[in-house]
Amino acid sequence: MAVAPALGTGKSPQPPHLIKPPRLQPGDTVGLVTPASAPFNVHQTLIEAREKMHNLGFKTKVGKHVGEKWGFLAGSDMHRVEDLHAMFRDPEVKAIIAIRGGYGSARLLPLLDLELIRSHPKILVGYSDITALAVGIHRLTGLVTFHGPVAVSTFTDYTRKYFLETLGNPQPIGEIEDPPYERNLQTSNRVWTIRGGKARGRLIGGNLTLLTATLGTPYEIQTRGRILFIEEVGEEPYDVDRMLTQLAHAGKLQECAGIVFDRMPSVRPATFDPAFATNLSIEEVILDHVEKLGIPACFGLSLGHVKHKPTLPMGILAELDADKGRLALLEGAVV
Structure with missing residues (x-):
């Protein structure tokens, strides 16, 4: 049985070639x-x-x-x-x-x-x-x-659509559409462009806590030339700052081709007994870390602990248009 390499070898495993799984079909x-x-x-x-x-x-x-x-x-x-x-x-x-x-x-x-x-x-x-x-x-x-x-x-029509298309269609999904909005006259995704421009790279990402926890292990996230997407839930802004600081110290943010942040609606100071009497907003934390990188980046997509979310494949070629706040999948993720 080939198991994960142990720590202490002094070598980081080389990225293997991409393996696309067979597609999911009705009745499977x-x-x-x-x-x-x-x-x-x-x-x-x-x-x-x-x-x-x-x-x-x-x-x-x-x-x-x-x-x-x-x-x-x-x-x-x-x-x-x-x-x-x-x-x-x-x-x-x-x-x-x-x-x-x-x-x-x-x-x-x-x-x-x-x-x-x-x-x-x-x-x-x-x-x-x-x-x-x-x-x-x-x-x-x-x-x-x-x-x-x-x-x-919650499998909304939007979540269901991208779940079935991404897992069942060998063809590229293309540009991911805005999720629907039902109140407050909202008709767009309201994505904040931190730094404009376009970036292409293979997609990688997930929950910030877990991404940070891979550092220094054989499972360490590889971000060089990639588009990194990040989501988080229930943390205070200083927690996000600490984790982004660690990723930056490891060179992971600087290596990215582009970065996409989820809306993170629950990331805010605690209502009762917050960690600090004065605080930074999640926007201020992200701006401080990302603006100086000089790469396309945006905040506010629907990716994580929200009811409308697309299914995002790790390792597939993608394009970020930070000016438009759009992410596109440029190749199929299944065969």
């Missing part, structure tokens, strides 16, 4: 797993997850250990990675979808059977804590993984 079976935390109400959540996948046109197969719980984790590391491996190995399963995020996906990275994943490439989808698996697996195997909804996400 998707595997449901819990690589991070367990649902609080397991039975109701599982009913919801399966119902949503069935309504999208897919059959479901549930991991053997789904429903287990060990504190804040969905069972032991060995049981969670066993479910993941079983889904990659199962010929009936065409895509693997996390039921939810939470915490704990990064604990599985050293246990992954990389040769199994390379030899049985499949769609892997999730966001938030699942960023650890999406980035780590892409880094060490070259498999195109997907930042997208978990099984119990």
Whole structure:
């Protein structure tokens, strides 16, 4: 079994060639797993997850250990990675979808059977804590993984459209449209251009906390010449500042071709007992870090912990038009 390289080798693994997984077609079976935390109400959540996948046109197969719980984790590391491996190995399963995020996906990275994943490439989808698996697996195997909804996400028409098109269509998706707005006379995505211009590069990104946690490990995010997308939830602005500072110290921001930030609607000073009496807004924090980079960058796309979100493939060629606040996928992510 080929597992992830251990620390202390003095060498960073070379990026492997890109592997695109087979596309997801109507009637296919998707595997449901819990690589991070367990649902609080397991039975109701599982009913919801399966119902949503069935309504999208897919059959479901549930991991053997789904429903287990060990504190804040969905069972032991060995049981969670066993479910993941079983889904990659199962010929009936065409895509693997996390039921939810939470915490704990990064604990599985050293246990992954990389040769199994390379030899049985499949769609892997999730966001938030699942960023650890999406980035780590892409880094060490070259498999195109997907930042997208978990099984119990809100599948609006917009989310559903990009989930099905990105995972089911071998052709390029092209420019990602604005999500719909229903109130306050809002008719555009209201994206703030930090620095204008266009950039092309392979897409990489996810949740900021998890991206930062890869630094100094074999799963370290590679940003050179890439378009980096970042989302975060529930943190205060100083937390985001700390993580962006760490990425900058590691040279990761400076290497990017362009950067796209989610709207991060929940990133703000705490309502009760904030960390500091005076504060910076999330816009001020991002401007301070990004403006000096001299690369196309924008803030305000709908990418993370929001109900309308596209499915974004890691490693696929993309173009950012920061003046228009638009991101386009220039090649298909599946075969």
